[in-house]
Amino acid sequence: MSDHPQPLAPATEAGDVRRFWERLGLPGLVDVHTHFMPERVLRKVWAYFDGVGALTGGLEWPITYREEEARRISRLREFGVRAFTAMLYPHKPGMARWLNGWAADFAGRTPDCLHTSTLFPEAGVEAYVREALEAGARVFKAHVQVGAYDPADELLDRAWGLLADAGVPVVIHCGSGPAPGKHTGPEPIARVLTRHPRLRLVVAHMGMPEYEDFLDLAERYGEVRLDTTMAFTDFSERLAPFPRRGLPRLADAGDRVLLGSDFPNIPYPYLHQLHALERLDLGEHWLRAVCHDNAARLFGVS
Template sequence: MRDADVPGWWRRLGLEGLVDVHVHFLPDQVMNAVWAYFDQASEHYGTAWPINYRTSVEERLKTLEALGVRAFPALVYPHKPGMAAWLNAWARDFASVTPGCVSSGTFFPEAGASAYVREALEAGTRIFKVHVQVGDYDPRDGELDDVWGQLAEAAVPVVVHCGSGPIPGRHTGPGPFGEVLRKHPSLTAVIAHLGMPEYVEHLALTSYPNVHLDTTMALTPFTEALMPFPRSLTSRLGDLQDRIVLGSDFPNIPYDYAVQLSALESLDLGDTWLRAVCWDNGTRLLGL
């Protein structure tokens, strides 16, 4: 499948389009820094990672529109203290002037995190993103306890990159975030990338009632070459039809957007499963 084929693909499923919960738009200087990091991917990851949609903001939005991505967040995340509140304000402003964009936010273990997360929630933020590996912090940090509690009470989802892929961090893996869930069992969490490469352990976290996993980059040929998904777990994904949600990592992917959808279809879990993953679950999580 090519990108030009994507609208026909979701129309065949009887959908109105796609809902993608893992899309990134960032302030230009931050996005440029992210792209500069990926330019050195061979050094960091041992493989090249060319950004497939390295275009202007306007062009990227046109691409999503052409694909039929009807709703998406502009996921932001800090790598140091003092960034999160500013990124939250930027993300709210971006969503307010961007059709289809859902207001998103983030946080960092720092004084004031509880206050700016409360402010973001009161301003209508509908999804948060945290990146344990990039932020290099422990999600169990005491500064975040009230934040997790606020999100659990508000039933606002948080996309959590806690898996150890593509490279491990000091606090990645299912253990640290698993302890967060033990303390806040009602938290609506979306484990990014199907939890790669600890797929089994992160799927097990769906024992908590509101834990989901997004498909971001998982199952694609690029990722399968690095961190293959055990095919013995395919039926488990089928059983979790209401907990798996479409994510792509657009624009920071080294292949066409359509590749992610082809990877999902190749699981042969049926059209009902695809409809749930590509529309129903994302619509519910984002409150659309």
């Protein structure tokens, strides 16, 4: 028996996803954590997940939507995702500006993608972050684990300041899942927020596995949000279960929780993330806010 919910026929899954948000009275979904990047980079990411079992206690991580770019875009549109992102990230100096150029082109030919950019602690980061903002970037991605850098590195300080002043959100993987890094966890990002309390950070994966610590930060800083990416799913509950005692706090933070999926790099159908949120039993108002309204308001999706 498989450890993962089984893939559905494309038409069946699209219909089921649409029925999910139609039942809630929504015009569709807004997904703040989807991955589009240059093909050769994405294929290296897929190769990483193909061998990730050592980090997940032997759990395999099959890529459910290992498809060509045009098909992946079509799938999101068939699901009724009104706006999505091109989360991409460098793992070494000299990559970020190139990735930002690719992402600007992708956003230009994909109007329902929120123009996404990224950054890395390196000489020139302030300049290319400014360039990206002037070019219309609407969201940034930072990946502390893959980049293996301290988010409080002084090289990033002026860039964080630019982003805070611009009010442009940053989706940041700073939790220690699926495996801890030297600079993951709540403490390094807390130091960033001490310097830049208005920075609009969206903590990816609900901060997995340090869920409660990142809820603390969201309660302390009014611009900190959390995305649901992979949280509460059967896969992640095996690895790092969300503590049941945290559900009342999650309900109270419902205006700052945003739908994220990690599409296409997920080991289960897209629909499963939605069902995982629904079975938390936090109510339809919470679900509507998380699956659409919070992100639509943050990004001005009309």
